[in-house]
Amino acid sequence: MSNTKVLPLLEPDTESGPESVAPCCPPLTERPFTAEEAELTARMFKALGDPVRLRLFSAVASHAGGEACVCDISDVGVSQPTVSHHLKKLKEAGLLTSERRGTWVYYSVEPSALASMGRLLTSE
Amino acid sequence: MSNTKVLPLLEPDTESGPESVAPCCPPLTERPFTAEEAELTARMFKALGDPVRLRLFSAVASHAGGEACVCDISDVGVSQPTVSHHLKKLKEAGLLTSERRGTWVYYSVEPSALASMGRLLTSE
Numbered sequence: 095m096s097n098t099k100v101l102p103l104l105e106p107d108t109e110s111g112p113e114s115v116a117p118c119c120p121p122l123t124e125r126p127f128t129a130e131e132a133e134l135t136a137r138m139f140k141a142l143g144d145p146v147r148l149r150l151f152s153a154v155a156s157h158a159g160g161e162a163c164v165c166d167i168s169d170v171g172v173s174q175p176t177v178s179h180h181l182k183k184l185k186e187a188g189l190l191t192s193e194r195r196g197t198w199v200y201y202s203v204e205p206s207a208l209a210s211m212g213r214l215l216t217s218e
Numbered sequence: 219m220s221n222t223k224v225l226p227l228l229e230p231d232t233e234s235g236p237e238s239v240a241p242c243c244p245p246l247t248e249r250p251f252t253a254e255e256a257e258l259t260a261r262m263f264k265a266l267g268d269p270v271r272l273r274l275f276s277a278v279a280s281h282a283g284g285e286a287c288v289c290d291i292s293d294v295g296v297s298q299p300t301v302s303h304h305l306k307k308l309k310e311a312g313l314l315t316s317e318r319r320g321t322w323v324y325y326s327v328e329p330s331a332l333a334s335m336g337r338l339l340t341s342e
Contacts, residue, residue, distance in 0.1 A: 122272075122275060122276045122279050122280070122332075123276075123279040123280050123327070123332075124280055125276070125280045126273060126276050126277040126280055126291075127272060127273050127276040127277075128273075129269065129273065129294075129295070132269035132270070132272040132273045132276070133269045135272055136266065136267050136268055136269040136271075136272045137267075139263050139264075139266035139267040139272065140263075140264070140267030140268070141267075142260065142263040142267075143260050143261075143263040143264030143265075143266075143267040144260055144264070145253065145256035145257045145260040146256070147260075148246075148251060148256040148259055148260045148263065149250060149251050149252075149253065149256045151246060152246045152247075152249070152250050152251040152256070153250040153251075155246050155247040156246070156247050156248055156249045156250055167250075170253075171253070203247070208246075208247075208339055211339045212336060212339040212340060215332055215335045215336040215339060216336060
């Protein structure tokens with residue numbers, strides 16, 4: 095009682111890192127989000143809140159076999175370093191995963207992230 | 219033919235303004251988005267890509283009766299002018315609608331926007 099907490103505590107389930115954002119939160123229509131829930135979830139929305147990132151995400155998500163290398167999806171009107179920068183942002187937000195095979199890095203959609211975002215937007 | 223267009227033309231269905239973003243686009247997993255689709259859609263994601271806006275959106279979306287006045291949802295740790303600013307951004311992105319009744323402005327979720335975002339994140 096004498097040891098008053100003045101800083102908000104993180105949710106216990108954030109200890110596995112920023113990429114495990116998927117099973118965070120109820121639908122946005124269910125109840126007001128807490129500050130912690132909003133922080134976790136806003137990251138994913140922000141990552142898709144840029145037209146170039148959205149095109150890259152869509153290109154990966156719709157690519158044959160469910161994965162794409164940078165060589166497959168660079169046709170979005172920006173330089174390849176910029177493409178790589180945006181792919182990194184999508185990865186940091188937990189929306190994509192990547193694997194290096196030989197010369198190229200292959201990107202896939204993190205299915206749990208897509209499901210989690212879909213769930214947030216379910217209105218029931 | 220002599221009058222060459224050098225600027226990209228807007229999609230015909232954007233003529234009713236930025237608030238009619240809802241029926242824009244297929245699921246992100248269906249095919250790579252065009253630049254125009256990405257521009258339209260990124261606006262909605264960007265609007266939800268801020269923790270305070272996400273809390274406000276969630277507070278409106280989950281409020282009894284499906285609408286909330288600023289007086290109901292200002293408990294997000296920022297000043298009321300900041301709340302109003304963020305609500306305006308959500309409205310500009312087509313996610314909220316508003317109506318003034320007496321002293322207060324009441325906000326509601328635009329159901330077609332929520333459905334549209336949900337559809338974008340459907341993986342099929």
